[in-house]
Amino acid sequence: MSINGNTLASLKRGQKGIIQAVDASDPQVQRLMVLGLVEGAEVEHASSAIGGDPMEFRLFGCGISLRQEHARHFQVAPVAAGG
Amino acid sequence: MAEQPEIRISPDQITVAKRIDASIAVVGTPNCGKSTLFNRLTGLKQRIGNYPGVTVERHVGYFRTEDSTTELVDLPGTHSLSAHSLEEQIAVDVIFGRMEGTRAPDGILAVLDATNLYQGLFFVQQLTELELPTVVALTMTDAAEMAGIEIDTTELSALLGVPVYPVVATTGAGLDMLRRAIANIRDIAPPRHVRVWPELAEAADKLVKDSNEPLRFAEIERLLIDGETEANAEFVAKLSDEARTELEPLREALFQGDPPVARDARVRYAWVRDVLVKVQKSAPRYVSWRTRITDFFNRPVPGTIGLFLVMAVVFQAVFAWATPLMDIIDESTASLAGAVFDRLGDSWFSSLIADGVISGVGAVIIFLPQIVILFLFIILLEDSGYLARAAYLMDRVMRSVGLSGQSIIPMISSFACAVPGIMATRVIPNRRDRIATILAAPFMTCSARLPVYALLIAAFVPATKVGILNLQGLVLFGLYMFGIVMGVLTALIMRQSALRGPKPPFALMLPEFRRPNLQTVAFQLLGRAKVFLKRAGTVIFAVAVIIWALAYFPRSDEIPAHVDENTAAAMQLEQSWLGRAGKVVEPVFEPLGWDWRVSSAVIASFPAREVVIAVLGTVYAVGDDADEATLSERLKNAKRPDGSPMYTLPMVVGLLIFYALCLQCAATVAIIRRETNSWRWPIFAWSYMTVLGYVGALLAYQIGTA
Missing domain, CATH: 1.10.287 (Helix Hairpins)
Structure with a gap:
């Protein structure tokens, strides 16, 4: 499956999104799915390290950090601010 | 006659298992408060060992009620019953009763973090399919309340099909109920199936x-x-x-x-x-002080500045705060050794006790201040949730040199001492990254290299100014940089060759900041110190006694009576096994510009590099506790048989390079053995670094004198 459009990597700091699709072919991405990054989960881009990589996301209240290369495997639908 | 219960104990478990009424696996996701709860339930009645063949620690504790003893096995944090790492595989093997030497669990204590129900429930649901009596401890309920999370435990219990006990492990609230439930876990019916799939x-x-x-x-x-x-x-x-x-x-x-x-x-x-x-009655809201601090450090620049401040304090503490304590240990062993000679007179026996046993014990406990101080910080940082954030912030930089974000604390610590640094590599989950870090750590300029550098630099590097800088200081700085470069190169080369492998997934859980539990901190600190004394201490002690014997025996009776004490000691050393060894290996070290004196001092300093100063003091007959100025004068005046100076600049540069590169530290070798659970890596590290040191010194001398 190829992922296009908005991904976790393109969320801005403070922006929320709901995961729509995951390209699960990479075992490392499967590992992230075990941590709860699956379709239907709402995530917020909380912070990034200097240079924008890795990135930190909030998922049901817990922080989880991933590298940009992995964040690109998750397609998201941004949630409008305030929504 | 009552029906006999089924007995499932293999012969090798009988000694531990015969008095145990039930064995319970304590399982949960990482950072769910599992260890704090485990410590709360078992107190000091716990044992730390290793699972067979791996470096994963096995924590077993016990607690007693009036009529039964329950064994608790604290398993590594796990996200799923499909294991993704060595630690997770061990947890899964124990849960399924497949672990050799560990009894199949009679029940499960599932620890569920109230502030992270999402990931917690994913795992706990899998546990309820085990058909084992299961109790859920809902931890961090106080933190959840502060974050505005309200949990309906009755409903949760009904949906999971297992009893749920809310507890606050830090204060002990709710623990009595949980304890009673665990002690009677066999009475709990295994959960009915929740068929989610x-x-x-x-x-x-x-x-x-x-x-x-x-x-x-x-x-x-x-x-x-x-x-x-x-x-x-x-x-x-x-x-x-x-x-x-x-x-x-x-x-x-x-x-x-x-x-x-x-x-x-x-x-x-x-x-x-x-x-x-x-x-979950209300969505979590982030308004607590923890969230404010987290949010502040979430911004890249304050986060990175904060990290460097924390690092500076840790480094300062390990480097400087440990020194007074180490001086006390040093002085006490010296005066104790002196007292032995006063009482017992001068004999081989008093020398064994004073120079062998007492200084051997001293050589072990001298590491304790650094280990305890460093681990106090590491445990505090880990339990407060900061360590994960440090790894996250440093990931990119460390990745570019072949290590991972989690390598930062071990590497910085190794500037004080590689022993606690290597012990700290446990925070690195990926085995290849961890071994690469272990191999790079001993190259960092540790505090034991400093006196050797100081002696040689003070004696042979002129204190001239280079611009606004002092040449001596520049050389010292150069040696620090040299260590870093060689360590990083080693890590890079290893990750491209023997430790080549897929890049580990970097998915780090970043917990919110929380106050560490003092009891947990104390237990962990005690555990680290014990592990060091038991596993590394014995090796260090043995090596110290062996080196003493080599330098003491055989004694010669032919020392002329008119020579002074220091000259007599020098003559004794020359004909001891150590002195003879120095002469035997002289041809090997001759291309480096070393004579038998330097060679024996270098050999004697393989167990602990700083020993070279004491041995040089003895060889040059200034006494082994002579002040540095006297010794450096003696070194400057040392001549070869042909009258040319012994310590030429190329030879000294070579010697400095040798001490920068060589793994002359029995404690480090012992701790690598302990942390990698095999002799393969310590032998490799020792040989590799010795060869590097030799080649470096050889090049310096040969190029310098060509």
């Missing part, structure tokens, strides 16, 4: 039906998801031939080419989200 359950049912032996549902489910692996081979052997031939077709029909682990995550997390809607 009907298709998987149907496939599992089919395999159970077509097999001869009663098989556990959860194990069958995992087999369907994981396929046949090394870890479940024994279980697969139990399947009937019919069931075994059905396995792959069933998997294919079930997953249709989708990665099974991904499907498992999708299905179960969908169930978790449904449960959350029912049991």
Whole structure:
């Protein structure tokens, strides 16, 4: 499956999104799915390290950090601010 | 006659197991408050060992009620019953009763973090399929309350099919109820099946039906998801031939080419989200002080500045605060040794006690201040949740030199001492990254190299100004940089060769900041100190006594009576085994510009590099506790037989390079052995660094004198 459009990597700091699709072919991405990054989960881009990589996301209240290369495997639908 | 209960104890477990009424596996996701709860329940009645053949620590504790003793096994934090790392595999093996030397659990204590129900429930739901009596401890309920999370435990208990006990492990609230439930865990009925994935359950049912032996549902489910692996081979052997031939077709029909682990995550997390809607009354809101601090450090620049401040304090503490304590230990061993000579007179026995045993013990405990101070910080940082954030911030930089974000603390610590630094590599989950860090750590300029550098630099590097800088200071700085470069190169080369492997997934859980629990900190600190004394201390001590014997025996009676004490000591050393060894290996070190004196001092300093100063003091007959100025004068005036100066600039540069590169530290070798659980890596590190040191010194001398 190829992922296009908005991904976790393109969320801005403070922006929320709901995961729509995951390209699960990479075992490392499967590992992230075990941590709860699956379709239907709402995530917020909380912070990034200097240079924008890795990135930190909030998922049901817990922080989880991933590298940009992995964040690109998750397609998201941004949630409008305030929504 | 009453029915005999089934006994499932193998002979090697009888000694531990005969008084144990029930063995309970304590399981949960990482950072769920599992260890704090475990410490609360067992107190000091716990033992730390290793699982067979691996470096993963095995924590077992006990607690007693009036009529029973319960064993608790604290398992590594795990996210799923499909293991992704060595630690997780061990947890899963113990849970399924596949771990050699560990009794199959009679029940499960599932620890569920109230502030992270999402990931917690994903795992706890899998645990309820084990058909074992299960109790859920809901921890961090105080933190959840502060964050505005309200949890309906009755509803949660009903949905999971197991009793849920809310506790606050830090204050002890709710622990009594939990304790009673655990002590009587055999009375709890195994949870009924919550079939969150009907298709998987149907496939599992089919395999159970077509097999001869009663098989556990959860194990069958995992087999369907994981396929046949090394870890479940024994279980697969139990399947009937019919069931075994059905396995792959069933998997294919079930997953249709989708990665099974991904499907498992999708299905179960969908169930978790449904449960959350029912049991979690309000969405978490982030208004606590923890969140404010977290938010501040979330910004890249304050976060990185904060990290450097924390590092500076840790480095300062290990480097400077330990020094007074180490001086006290040093002085005490010296005066104790002096007292031995005063009482027992000068004999081989008093020398064994004073220079062998007492200084051997001193050589071990001298490490304790640094280890305890460093680990106090590491445990505080880890328990407060900061360590994960440090690894996150440093990931990119460390990655570019072949290490990972988690390598930063071990590497910085190694500037004080590689021993606690290497012990600190435990925070690195990936084995290859961890070994690369262990191999790079001993190159960092540790505090034991400093006196050697100081002596040689003060004696042979002129204190001239280079611009606004002092040449001596520049050389010292250069040596620090040299160590860093060589360490980083080593890590890079290793990651490209022997430790080549896929980049580990970097998925780090970043917990919110929380106040560390003092009891947990104290227990962990005690554990680290004990491990060091037991596993490394014995080696260091043995080596110290062996080197003493080599430098003491044989004694010569032919020392002229008119020479002074220091000259006599120098003459004794010359004809001791150590002195003779120095002469034997002189040809080996001759291309480096060393004579037998330097050679024996270098040999004697292989167990501990700073010893070279004391041995040089003895060889040059200034006494082994002479001040530096006297010794450096003596070194400057040392001549070769042909009258040319012994310590030429190329030779001194070579000697400095040798001390910068060589692994002259029995404690480091012993701790690498302990942390990698094999002799392979310590032998490799020692040989590699010795060869590097020799070649470096050889090049410096040969190029310099050419």
